[in-house]
Amino acid sequence: MAKYTPPEQSRAMQVIDIIFLVIAIFAALWLPLQAGWAGAAKEIDVVENPTWEALKQTPAMVEQWVKLGYADAAAAHDVIQSRFHYNIDWMELIIMALVLIGYFVFLFRASDKEYREVIDEKFNGKK
Known part of the structure; x- marks a missing residue:
């Protein structure tokens, strides 16, 4: 039985991931203040x-x-x-809730598919 080895990410891609995450966090915190959506x-x-x-x-x-x-x-x-x-703008709240629910449905389906692929690879398709 072959041991599962997950794919490895190169150092360059790890650095790009870190830079992207730092920029995304900064934008998520700074943009609402700059646009006047939050704050005093x-x-x-x-x-x-x-x-x-x-x-x-x-x-x-x-x-x-x-x-x-x-x-x-x-x-x-x-x-x-x-x-x-x-x-509270109820329409915006409903849209945000639908987007979050859609994201989690996508996340669970994608995770389920990948999880099943790993199980199939590990156990050679046996149930």
Whole structure:
């Protein structure tokens, strides 16, 4: 019975794989920030004549804001009120879910095919 030996990848291809993965990870993290899809809030919920109470800050929170250098509520207003507004686009969510499901179906079918080829090679087609 022949022992299965997986195909080997050359050093050059390993380096290319590493470079590709680093670029892909960098792009996946940087592109949404650069395109404005992620990051800090784009809108500030304005409160006229802000007070700590109007900004819903407890005395303990106020103490921490003062330690950070925000002496009054007006100075901390923009930081406190710049909140993330999570708006879900259901169509984009459904499309993303379908793409992920399709990818996993492809992945499992391709893996199953390769796994069966290895089993057939190892056991000479015996079941």
